[in-house]
Amino acid sequence: MCGIVAAVGSDDVLPILLDGLKRLEYRGYDSAGVALVEAPGRLRRAREVGKVAALERRLSTAPLKGLTGVAHTRWATHGQPSQDNAHPHVSGRIAVVHNGIIENHHALKRELIAEGYTFTSDTDTEVVAHLIERELHRHGDLLGAVDAAVARLEGAYALGVIDADRPGRVIGARHGSPLVVGIGEEGYYLGSDPLALLSVTDRFLYLEDGDLVEATRTGCVVHEWDERGGKRSPAVREPMRYEHDDPSVGKDEFAHYMLKEIYEQPVAVANALEGRLGSDQVLIEAFGPRAGQLLGDTRQIHLVACGTSYHAGLVARYWIEELAGIPCQVEVASEYRYRDVVAPPGTLLLTLSQSGETADTLAALRHARARQGQTYVGALSICNVPGSSLVRESDLSLMTHAGPEIGVASTKAFTTQLTALMLLALALRQLHGGDGELTARLVHRLRYLPTLLGDALKLDADIARLAQRFSGYRHTLFLGRGAQMPIAQEGALKLKEISYIHAEAYAAGELKHGPLALIDASMPVVALAPMDGLLDKLKSNLQEVRARGGRLLVFADPESGLEAADGMTVVNVPACCRFLAPLVYTLPLQLLAYHVAVARSTDVDQPRNLAKSVTVE
Known part of the structure; x- marks a missing residue:
C-alpha cells in the first residue's frame, strides 16, 4: 500500500x-518523507503530511543532498x-522505511522502553528502527x-535501512x-514496485x-534464509527486464489517469x-x-x-459453470484464508x-499450496505483473497485459481480467469435452471485442450529461440479473470509490425482498438490460x-424494446452476445x-482513504 524507494549511487540520489x-x-x-546521509555520521530527514508536492516545497527551502538515501x-x-x-523513522544513526504491519510491535515497544528507548510516533515502524539500532551496537555490522x-x-x-556511519550501502528485507x-x-x-525506478533502470x-x-x-x-541449515547464505536471483511501458509519459490529452485508462481498454483487451x-x-x-494436464485434471474451482x-470472479462463475460444466466457488480472499475450507x-x-x-x-494461495497434492491439483493466477509474488508462487499464470494502471479505481485491469477469465472458461470447455461449435x-x-468496447466509449458525451443530474444524489441503487449482477456490483463500487456517493447493488429479482422499501424519487436506480x-x-x-416513483437510468441493448419514458432514461449500449455483455456494459x-x-x-x-495495492491485511 505504501511506497518504498531507496538508492545508493555515485551522485546525489534525492x-x-x-x-x-x-x-x-x-x-x-x-x-511522505526522505532521509539521506549527507556525510559520514550526518543523517538528515524531511517529512510532510499530504502529497509529495508538499515535501518538494519543503526541500526547496531546506534542501538535502547525499549519495545514500x-x-x-x-x-x-x-x-x-x-x-x-x-516515515522515515530514525533511531540514532539508523533510518528506516517500512511497508506492512508489525503485529507484535506492542510487546517489542514495551521491551525497548524498558531499555531506555524513547518513542516519538504512534507507528509500529519506529519499533523496527530502535531494534536495528540496538542490534547494531551488539553486532557492529x-x-x-x-x-x-x-x-x-x-x-x-x-x-529499507541506512546507517549514517556507514554510507554507501542500503539494506533491504x-x-x-x-x-x-x-x-x-x-x-x-530498492523499490516496492518496479514503476518507482523506471527513470533509472528497467532491470530488476x-x-x-x-x-x-x-x-x-x-x-x-x-541473502536467503536456509530453514534446514538455520542460517543465511548468498542466493541467486536472476535479473528480469520490466516489460511494461513507462507510465510517466503522463495523461496525454486526458484530465485524469482514470479516464485515460478507461479509453485504453480496447487496446488492453486486444x-x-x-x-x-x-x-x-x-x-x-x-x-x-503444464496447462493441459492441470486444467484437464480440474474437477472444481475455488476462485479467490x-x-x-x-467481482470479475463472480462473472467468471457464470461462464465456467455454463461453458465448462465445472463447479466454481468464488470467495473473498480475506475470508477464505481464515476459515476451514473444504476443497x-x-x-x-x-x-x-x-x-x-x-x-x-x-495468503490464500499459500494456504492452498500447503495442502497441494491432497485436495488441490494446483494453482493458477491471473495477474498483470509478471514478476509478482502471486505469479512466481503459482503453478500456472496468465498475464492480463493491461499495462500500468495508475488510477486507484480499477478499470482496464478489470476488463482484462474478465477477458482472461473468458479464455480460461473456453480452455476448460475444450479440455472437458464441450461442444466445439459454440x-x-x-x-x-x-x-x-476490442471494436465493441470502442463503440461503447462513444457513449461518453451522453453519459457526461447524465452525470450532472446524478451528482446531487446521496444514494444510488444498481440492478442486474445473471452475469450482469456482478457488473452492477462493480458499478456501485466505482461510484462510491471516487464520488463518495453511497451505492449498492442487488439482483433485480431481490427487489421485493427488501430493497424496494428504499425506492422513491430521491433514489436513482441504474439497471443493466442486455439481450x-x-x-x-x-x-x-x-x-x-x-x-413507486423511482428514477431509472437503464443501459440497454438496442433491441431490448425499452424506451425512454417519464422517470426512465434509456441509453442504448452496442449490441453484443450475452457472454460478452458483461465486458461491454462495464x-x-x-x-x-x-463523470459524477x-x-x-x-x-x-x-x-480519499484508498490505496492501489493492498499489501497488508
Missing part, C-alpha cells in the same frame, strides 16, 4: 528518490497522518543488525510485502520472502487476447507448459480475490490480482421501481462514475 515517490503516488498515501509514502495504519508518524532485528518481527514487512532491487548503471536501488531482481539484500553503488548481494486464440479455439499453451477482482479432490485454486501482491490473496463462435466474437434470457423478468422489476458504468466524481470535484485518481 532527485531519484523524489521521482520514485511521485511514480508511487497511484498506490495511495497520506504523508531512503524515501517513503505512507498510508496510515498505526497512528493518524502526521509529521511525527510519517548493519546487515547483521537487520538480520537479528527481523528475527524478532511478526507480521509483514518490506524494509522482505517478508510478506513486495520489494525489488533495481540494477542501474550509476547505482543500485525480485526478492523472495525471507530475503535480505545489501546494495552498494557497484553491486548487491541477496493485448490480453493476442497470441491466445487459434482459428476456432483457445490456445491452451498460453496458460503454461478481493475488491474489483472479486474436494481435483480443486484448482484460481487467484486474481492486478498487482500480484495483494496480501489476503497471497467455442468457435465465441472465439470469433472475442476477436471483435438475454432474463430480459423480460428484468423489465418486470423495472416496472416495480417506476410504480464501460458505461465506469464513465458514469468518472468530476462533477462533485473529488480526487478521481487518488480517492
